[in-house]
Amino acid sequence: PFGDVIIPTDPIPTDPTPAGSFLLTDNFGWGTAYVYAWDADGNELYGAWPGANMAETTTNDYGETQFIINVPEGATGVIANNGNGAQTEDITNFDVAGYWMDGTKNDLGHYVVTPFGDVIIPTDPIPTDPTPAGSFLLTDNFGWGTAYVYAWDADGNAINGEWPGAAQAETTTNDYGETQFICYVPEGAVGVILSNGNGAQTEDITDFTHAGYWMDGSKNDLGHFLVTAWD
Numbered sequence: 001p002f003g004d005v006i007i008p009t010d011p012i013p014t015d016p017t018p019a020g021s022f023l024l025t026d027n028f029g030w031g032t033a034y035v036y037a038w039d040a041d042g043n044e045l046y047g048a049w050p051g052a053n054m055a056e057t058t059t060n061d062y063g064e065t066q067f068i069i070n071v072p073e074g075a076t077g078v079i080a081n082n083g084n085g086a087q088t089e090d091i092t093n094f095d096v097a098g099y100w101m102d103g104t105k106n107d108l109g110h111y112v113v114t115p116f117g118d119v120i121i122p123t124d125p126i127p128t129d130p131t132p133a134g135s136f137l138l139t140d141n142f143g144w145g146t147a148y149v150y151a152w153d154a155d156g157n158a159i160n161g162e163w164p165g166a167a168q169a170e171t172t173t174n175d176y177g178e179t180q181f182i183c184y185v186p187e188g189a190v191g192v193i194l195s196n197g198n199g200a201q202t203e204d205i206t207d208f209t210h211a212g213y214w215m216d217g218s219k220n221d222l223g224h225f226l227v228t229a230w231d
Contacts, residue, residue: 023098
């Protein structure tokens with residue numbers, strides 16, 4: 001072994017307004033992930049090494065844990081690490097759904113990462129729906145922060161704009177303190193898909209008679225979140 005283990009200071013800094021995020025598959029059982037980030041001038045945006053603790057995770061279709069890596073506003077590069085000596089190489093491309101590690105390391109002993117998936121960049125401006133036919137709630141179980149509604153009619157025409165659809169700006173909070181998006185269904189819609197505009201989306205939703213839906217993390221064969229209705 002070489003070098004000293006750096007014990008993260010307590011409390012670990014957090015970022016209340018991340019500019020974006022991607023996933024990092026925990027191929028090597030880290031269990032915990034921190035993000036060290038810097039801007040174009042080399043300033044530390046998440047505090048000193050090891051950076052900010054990334055507390056949120058998800059699970060992919062293979063049962064693997066994936067850390068949700070938040071990228072702070074103004075960052076030009078980040079390093080993901082376990083706070084105990086293991087770290088990735090510098091990551092400067094945030095326009096992918098995520099990264100995974102196959103065990104390969106660079107000359108510095110840092111894990112080389114391989115990207116997967118494409119990030120879907122919403123069009124600008126995002127269309128809005130002035131005359132919704134109705135609405136339901138979607139509980140933000142996985143920290144999306146933003147929701148879009150893509151909708152289609154009986155002929156398959158997009159009626160809320162092209163993907164990812166219309167941004168849903170209104171939210172509410174349930175009795176458990178969870179954020180819930182108010183999802184508007186446009187007139188004539190026979191189906192909608194809810195997404196975060198950044199790669200994550202629900203399955204098709206065609207029943208608008210319920211008060212709302214929530215996601216327990218299960219996904220279908222396409223990797224889309226399954227939803228459960230509630231009233």
